[in-house]
Amino acid sequence: MPVVRLPAGGDGPLRILWIKTELLHPVTVGGRIRTYHMLRELRRRHHVTYLALDDGAGGAAAIENATEYCHELIRVPVRPARRGSVRFALGLAASLTTPLPYVAYRARSRELRRALTKRVSHGDIDLVICDFLFPASNVPDALGVPIVLFQHNVEAAIWRRHSEVRSNPLARAFFREQWRRVFRFEGQECRRFDRVIAVSDQDRRTMEEDYRAERVDAVPTGVDTAFFTAGATSTARPGRLVFTGAMDWLPNEDAMAYCVDSILPLIRRAMPDAHLTIVGRNPSARVRALADGNAAVTVTGSVPDVRPYLEEASVFVVPLRIGGGTRLKIYEALAMDRAVVSTPIGAEGLDTVDGETIAIAESPEAFAASVVRLLRDPATATALGKRGGDFVRANYGWERVSRAFEEICARTLDEYRRRRR
Numbered sequence: 001m002p003v004v005r006l007p008a009g010g011d012g013p014l015r016i017l018w019i020k021t022e023l024l025h026p027v028t029v030g031g032r033i034r035t036y037h038m039l040r041e042l043r044r045r046h047h048v049t050y051l052a053l054d055d056g057a058g059g060a061a062a063i064e065n066a067t068e069y070c071h072e073l074i075r076v077p078v079r080p081a082r083r084g085s086v087r088f089a090l091g092l093a094a095s096l097t098t099p100l101p102y103v104a105y106r107a108r109s110r111e112l113r114r115a116l117t118k119r120v121s122h123g124d125i126d127l128v129i130c131d132f133l134f135p136a137s138n139v140p141d142a143l144g145v146p147i148v149l150f151q152h153n154v155e156a157a158i159w160r161r162h163s164e165v166r167s168n169p170l171a172r173a174f175f176r177e178q179w180r181r182v183f184r185f186e187g188q189e190c191r192r193f194d195r196v197i198a199v200s201d202q203d204r205r206t207m208e209e210d211y212r213a214e215r216v217d218a219v220p221t222g223v224d225t226a227f228f229t230a231g232a233t234s235t236a237r238p239g240r241l242v243f244t245g246a247m248d249w250l251p252n253e254d255a256m257a258y259c260v261d262s263i264l265p266l267i268r269r270a271m272p273d274a275h276l277t278i279v280g281r282n283p284s285a286r287v288r289a290l291a292d293g294n295a296a297v298t299v300t301g302s303v304p305d306v307r308p309y310l311e312e313a314s315v316f317v318v319p320l321r322i323g324g325g326t327r328l329k330i331y332e333a334l335a336m337d338r339a340v341v342s343t344p345i346g347a348e349g350l351d352t353v354d355g356e357t358i359a360i361a362e363s364p365e366a367f368a369a370s371v372v373r374l375l376r377d378p379a380t381a382t383a384l385g386k387r388g389g390d391f392v393r394a395n396y397g398w399e400r401v402s403r404a405f406e407e408i409c410a411r412t413l414d415e416y417r418r419r420r421r
Helices: 030-043 059-068 086-095 102-107 110-121 134-138 155-165 169-192 201-211 250-270 285-289 307-312 328-335 364-376 378-395 398-420
Strands: 003-005 015-020 047-054 072-077 127-131 147-150 195-198 216-218 240-244 275-279 297-301 315-318 340-342
Touching: 015 030, 015 110, 015 134, 030 047, 030 059, 030 328, 030 398, 047 110, 059 072, 072 110, 086 102, 102 134, 102 169, 110 134, 127 134, 127 398, 134 169, 147 398, 155 169, 155 250, 169 201, 195 201, 195 398, 201 216, 240 250, 240 307, 240 328, 250 275, 250 285, 250 315, 250 364, 275 307, 315 328, 315 364, 328 340, 328 378, 340 364, 340 378, 364 378
Parallel strands: 015 047, 015 127, 047 072, 127 147, 147 195, 195 216, 240 275, 240 315, 275 297, 315 340
Antiparallel strands: 003 072
C-alpha cells in the first residue's frame, strides 16, 4: 500500500483521517474544489491524513501536490472500468444482484477498507471523515473513533431528477431504479454515521425529514476570493454567455443540451449575436455535437484557467435541471462580478436572492427573457454582478467556511467521547 509521509506544517489539535475515492489534482471539478480548499485550510491548524483510491490519472503531480492539503498520503491503487466498456457493463449487471446502487457498488474496495482499519489502529487518529456518500460502504461501524459523512449533495435528488428528464423509457426506468437504491442507501448511511455535514440548510432539512437523520449540520459553499477576482475594468463581450463545469458529468451535459435546444434559440430571436461558450473538461460526444454546424456555440474542452472566460461573460448561465448540493460555479462567477441567470435547481441551497444578487428563472421562456434583459441593459447586468460579488466576498471565503466545518468536527469528537465515558 503506497504511503507517503509528507512534510508537515505542524500538528494541529485534531488528527483527521480523510477518505475519498480520488486524489485532488488537477483541481478542476466541483467536488475536488470544495474538498481541496476545505482541506488546505484545515491543514494549517490540524494534522490531516488523506486516504484515497488512486487510478493514476493525475500522474506524479497529483502525489507531489498533495502536500498542499495533507501531511500524510495513503494511496490505494485502483483500475476503474471505463464507461461503455465490457467491464463497465459487467459491473453494472453485477450490481443489480445486490441492493446497492451502481455508484456505491463501484466504489467498494476491500483494500481501501483494510487501509482505513489499519491506519486507525495506530491509535493516533481522532476523527474519520468520509468524503461523499458512495465510499461509505468501505467504512466499518466500529472504528473506535467518531465518523463523519461529508455530503456534497443529496444524491437521491440527483438520480430522481435524472429519471424525470429522460425521454427514453428504458433510460427512465433505469434511473428510477437507481434513484430508489440511492434513496435507501443514503438514508441508511446518514443514520449510521456519528455526524453528517451537508453543504446547505436545504440539504440538511432534506436529510432530517426524508432520512430521519438526527445528527446533521450544514456548512455553506465557499469560494476562493483571492483567485476569483474582478478586473479593474470590465472585459465582458456583448452578447457572450458562458457556462463552466465538468462536461463529462451528466447534469452539466443535460443542462447544455437543454440550453442549446430550448433556451438559446429564444435568446437569439431577440439578440441574434448572442453566443454561448461551454467551458469544461472532457466534453462528451453529445456536448461536442452541440457546436457542430452551430456558429452560436463554442465548446472549449479542458482549459488551464476558467477566469478569462468568466471575464468575457456578459451573463453567466446555469440552466441546470438536474443537481444536488450547491453549485460552486455560481459563487465563482459572482466573485468576478458577473451577472448570473440560473434555474431554481441551479441556485438551490445558495443564499442568493432573486433580483438582488442573482436572477432566477425556470421555464425556457422566462430564462431567455431574463438573459435578454441583462444583455440589453449592461448597466443593470453590471450592478447585479457587483452586488453578487460583494455578497460572496463578505460571507463565503474558504477560511470562514473551514472554521465552521472544524467547529462541527470538534463538537462531534467531544460528544463521542462523552458517550464513551
